[in-house]
Amino acid sequence: MYINAPLADRVRPRSLDEVVGQPHLVGDKGILRRILNSGNLPSMIFFGPPGCGKSTIASIIAEKTEMTLHKLNATNASLADIKAVVSDTKGILGTNGVLLYLDEIQYFNKKQQQSLLEFIEDGRITLIASTTENPYYYIYDALLSRCMVFEFKHVPAPEIQRRLSDVLKSTYPDISASDKALRLFSEAACGDVRRGLNMLEAAVNNADDNTISEELAEAIIPDNAMSNFDRDGDVHFDLMSCLQKSIRGSDPDAAVFYLARLLEGGDIISPCRRLMVIASEDIGPAYPMAPVIVKACVDCAKELGMPEARIPLANAAIILATAPKSNSAICAYDMAAEDIHSGLGTDIPSYLKAPLFKGYKYPHDYPGHWVKQQYLPDSVKDRQYYVPGENKFEKSSKEYLDSIKKSEK
Numbered sequence: 001m002y003i004n005a006p007l008a009d010r011v012r013p014r015s016l017d018e019v020v021g022q023p024h025l026v027g028d029k030g031i032l033r034r035i036l037n038s039g040n041l042p043s044m045i046f047f048g049p050p051g052c053g054k055s056t057i058a059s060i061i062a063e064k065t066e067m068t069l070h071k072l073n074a075t076n077a078s079l080a081d082i083k084a085v086v087s088d089t090k091g092i093l094g095t096n097g098v099l100l101y102l103d104e105i106q107y108f109n110k111k112q113q114q115s116l117l118e119f120i121e122d123g124r125i126t127l128i129a130s131t132t133e134n135p136y137y138y139i140y141d142a143l144l145s146r147c148m149v150f151e152f153k154h155v156p157a158p159e160i161q162r163r164l165s166d167v168l169k170s171t172y173p174d175i176s177a178s179d180k181a182l183r184l185f186s187e188a189a190c191g192d193v194r195r196g197l198n199m200l201e202a203a204v205n206n207a208d209d210n211t212i213s214e215e216l217a218e219a220i221i222p223d224n225a226m227s228n229f230d231r232d233g234d235v236h237f238d239l240m241s242c243l244q245k246s247i248r249g250s251d252p253d254a255a256v257f258y259l260a261r262l263l264e265g266g267d268i269i270s271p272c273r274r275l276m277v278i279a280s281e282d283i284g285p286a287y288p289m290a291p292v293i294v295k296a297c298v299d300c301a302k303e304l305g306m307p308e309a310r311i312p313l314a315n316a317a318i319i320l321a322t323a324p325k326s327n328s329a330i331c332a333y334d335m336a337a338e339d340i341h342s343g344l345g346t347d348i349p350s351y352l353k354a355p356l357f358k359g360y361k362y363p364h365d366y367p368g369h370w371v372k373q374q375y376l377p378d379s380v381k382d383r384q385y386y387v388p389g390e391n392k393f394e395k396s397s398k399e400y401l402d403s404i405k406k407s408e409k
Helices: 031-038 054-065 079-088 110-114 117-121 157-171 179-188 193-205 214-220 235-248 252-264 269-286 290-304 310-322 328-341 392-406
Strands: 044-047 068-073 098-103 125-131 148-151
Touching: 031 054, 044 054, 054 068, 054 098, 054 125, 068 079, 079 098, 079 110, 117 125, 157 179, 157 193, 179 193, 179 214, 193 214, 235 252, 235 269, 235 310, 252 269, 252 310, 269 290, 269 310, 269 328, 269 392, 290 310
Parallel strands: 044 125, 044 148, 068 098, 098 125
Antiparallel strands: none
């Protein structure tokens, strides 16, 4: 390790017991701990926000398994780098297996990702890939199907504060800090342990009389660092929930407020995704153009970047908050899914199946482009999953459905 290595690297945990946060993964009953103890290590994909322990845990796994660890970053790695890693599997260094930690895998294109498949399948390489993006969107199915996926979460502020306190005592025993100063750092870290340690290091280097005061902490913390955070720690998810509930409750003022909290805190991706979800989950058939409009606003925001992105996103939030509401689509789906998981609906009508479709009635050959015909399987033929909401669009849809059904009489 370099002499001038950042504090976060110098105090990086060396065992799962030292890892801050992620109890669902590395706690006493955490799945990663159990996998590591089993001695049977699969290829894995870690996804979650920065500074939550992805690379640290990968290093711990490599050390405990005594595998040869290679680290690559997909932002600058090439096929040649992958071939160099594979070459290690042929020599003495690959005796205990080769573990490839590939950071930011979302930046690998399809060909680069596919180059890993052969070596993962035959066991020459065990892959641990990390990404801050949803792997189901950015990683190709062939690679995804060969890996276990684990979600990492923001580290709560109290846990970051405990880590900062422990590091201060062990690494800088002559430096003291007030609880308030450490709490400010832990909250401003926004769930990122590395960020909290970086601020602590800056404070240590600028402490007067070997004391980190509240005033020094406030001077080090950027002005907008806490705009998406509060005293409780789990604020990011709280703000996302507040945004959706405000829109669902038709309160445009609150919707814009929580959107601003998220954007001013530096998060643009999460509110974009949530707005697109809301357009279908809470508005849906009540205003069918909502998903189209919101997608256009989101695309504009991503193209523009901040600060201009705030304009189309505020537009989307206000449109959704003031639009009529309906959750009939998601309710219909959930009811259908419940029947499917109960084993119903496997007996689909024979005239709907290829290749002959014998007995199928082509609706366009009949008056009004409709003919009475059973489409649901016999075991659920009387189910009504979709119940139209009390709004203009769905009332119109209901009138249409009622009218065509009357024509059969």
